Amino acid sequence: MTVPANRRNVFYQQDKLNSLRLILLSDACHSSSCKLFFSNDPVKIVKAKGQYMYDENGRQYLDCINNVAHVGHCHPDIIKAAHEQNQLLNTNSRYLHDNLVDYAERLSKTLPEKLRIFYFLNSGSEANDLALRLARQYTKHEDVIVLDHAYHGHLTSLIDISPYKFRNLEGQKEWVHVAPVPDTYRGLYREDHEDAVTAYADEVKNTIEQAHKRGRKIAAFFVESLPSVGGQIIPPAGYFQKVAEHVHKAGGVFIADEIQVGFGRVGKHFWAFQLQGEDFIPDIVTMGKPIGNGHPLACVATTKEIAEAFAATGVEYFNTFGGNPVSCAIGLAVLDVIEKEHLQAHATEVGNFLMKILKEQQIKHPIIGDVRGCGLFIGVDLIKDQAERTPATAEAEDLITRLKERYILLSTDGPGRNVLKFKPPMCFNMEDAKFVVETIDEILTDMEKECLSQ
Numbered sequence: 286m287t288v289p290a291n292r293r294n295v296f297y298q299q300d301k302l303n304s305l306r307l308i309l310l311s312d313a314c315h316s317s318s319c320k321l322f323f324s325n326d327p328v329k330i331v332k333a334k335g336q337y338m339y340d341e342n343g344r345q346y347l348d349c350i351n352n353v354a355h356v357g358h359c360h361p362d363i364i365k366a367a368h369e370q371n372q373l374l375n376t377n378s379r380y381l382h383d384n385l386v387d388y389a390e391r392l393s394k395t396l397p398e399k400l401r402i403f404y405f406l407n408s409g410s411e412a413n414d415l416a417l418r419l420a421r422q423y424t425k426h427e428d429v430i431v432l433d434h435a436y437h438g439h440l441t442s443l444i445d446i447s448p449y450k451f452r453n454l455e456g457q458k459e460w461v462h463v464a465p466v467p468d469t470y471r472g473l474y475r476e477d478h479e480d481a482v483t484a485y486a487d488e489v490k491n492t493i494e495q496a497h498k499r500g501r502k503i504a505a506f507f508v509e510s511l512p513s514v515g516g517q518i519i520p521p522a523g524y525f526q527k528v529a530e531h532v533h534k535a536g537g538v539f540i541a542d543e544i545q546v547g548f549g550r551v552g553k554h555f556w557a558f559q560l561q562g563e564d565f566i567p568d569i570v571t572m573g574k575p576i577g578n579g580h581p582l583a584c585v586a587t588t589k590e591i592a593e594a595f596a597a598t599g600v601e602y603f604n605t606f607g608g609n610p611v612s613c614a615i616g617l618a619v620l621d622v623i624e625k626e627h628l629q630a631h632a633t634e635v636g637n638f639l640m641k642i643l644k645e646q647q648i649k650h651p652i653i654g655d656v657r658g659c660g661l662f663i664g665v666d667l668i669k670d671q672a673e674r675t676p677a678t679a680e681a682e683d684l685i686t687r688l689k690e691r692y693i694l695l696s697t698d699g700p701g702r703n704v705l706k707f708k709p710p711m712c713f714n715m716e717d718a719k720f721v722v723e724t725i726d727e728i729l730t731d732m733e734k735e736c737l738s739q
């Protein structure tokens with residue numbers, strides 16, 4: 286339907302009224318702790334397909350951030366798998382079922398041989414909480430080392446190990462120790478340091494020594510394989526090996542949180558921890574978000590020794606929904622689509638292209654301080670000045686607001702909320718990459734002109 290020019294304003298006002306009504310209703314019944322994207326002018330999305338989302342007026346948005354819709358929003362193979370299994374059976378994992386065993390077997394093929402025991406759960410937070418329990422039971426120690434600005438989930442146990450959250454609450458628990466982020470762009474040791482890998486790993490060693498002096502004992506080093514909330518950081522290769530050496534020596538285990546970054550997102554590897562080198566194997570890996578393409582599913586993979594120590598307590602582990610036949614059918618379908626559609630190779634190809642054209646923008650726009658990433662996990666660090674690399678927080682916020690006005694959904698991360706984060710559905714293509722970068726170029730050019738005219 287074409288709306289006559291003289292009626293357009295009426296339609297626009299009706300839209301605004303509907304949105305206002307929804308915001309008021311939402312404010313009345315949904316906790317104010319739950320935040321909307323673009324809260325000044327939120328978007329109502331009613332459907333999605335692939336890498337695109339559609340609002341109530343049929344306007345198409347390019348989704349550059351939803352890593353949960355890993356193989357694409359509403360992928361027909363995933364819907365079919367869920368529907369077919371739903372028609373047959375959905376129950377808990379106290380009965381034998383092919384799906385659970387098949388799924389565990391398929392997942393084990395993606396991981397180093399040592400990680401062959403699986404627990405299935407419903408969310409990333411559940412997975413990380415269980416990882417914590419496994420580590421503590423196995424080591425008989427309590428303490429955890431985390432990286433600064435990390436986020437590992439919303440349960441009480443995980444808020445405690447998430448500096449991103451606990452810094453705004455009562456603070457740091459005595460059993461939590463914070464090590465610096467191995468960020469070679471704006472961290473303690475930068476690209477010009479002669480051996481940033483050893484320097485950052487020595488910080489962890491130091492943290493362990495300080496903890497020991499206080500009579501504390503380390504259960505785990507808990508880390509995202511690529512710190513995302515921390516600012517889309519790519520830890521230098523070899524860092525995890527050195528850290529694992531220190532942590533193992535202290536009797537602790539290495540937990541890799543792959544909840545944001547696993548399942549082929551980094552392109553050349555299935556798991557982001559593999560970027561560190563073939564000689565690195567974590568003791569526990571946690572998975573979530575992309576694993577079910579939007580269906581609540583999560584997993585913990587660990588060694589036989591750790592699982593046996595956990596079972597030795599005699600306390601059974603039961604999870605009502607974890608590992609049900611529908612979830613496992615969906616998990617299997619996600620793995621099938623990643624393979625069938627060659628999404629890892631696609632992530633490498635499109636990711637490399639996106640990095641290349643973003644780096645061209647870096648030469649043109651001084652606000653772009655750094656472009657870093659791997660596959661379809663990319664961060665663009667916006668700065669106010671080259672010398673201090675001061676985060677351009679307000680400018681980043683302005684940029685993502687203007688992108689949204691042009692129907693591109695992007696967001697920011699990092700302690701300075703100045704890092705544009707790209708982690709789109711894996712079907713994001715070359716045309717999408719070109720479109721978003723051209724639009725960023727136009728907006729940054731406008732922002733520069735506005736700045737000069739002020």
Ligand SMILES: Cc1ncc(COP(=O)(O)O)c(C=O)c1O
Nearest residue numbers: 408409410436437438544545573
């Ligand atoms: C790195 C990381 N770990 C764990 C979680 C928690 O996952 P969930 O929200 O599914 O509980 C998140 C969620 O954002 C995350 O980013």
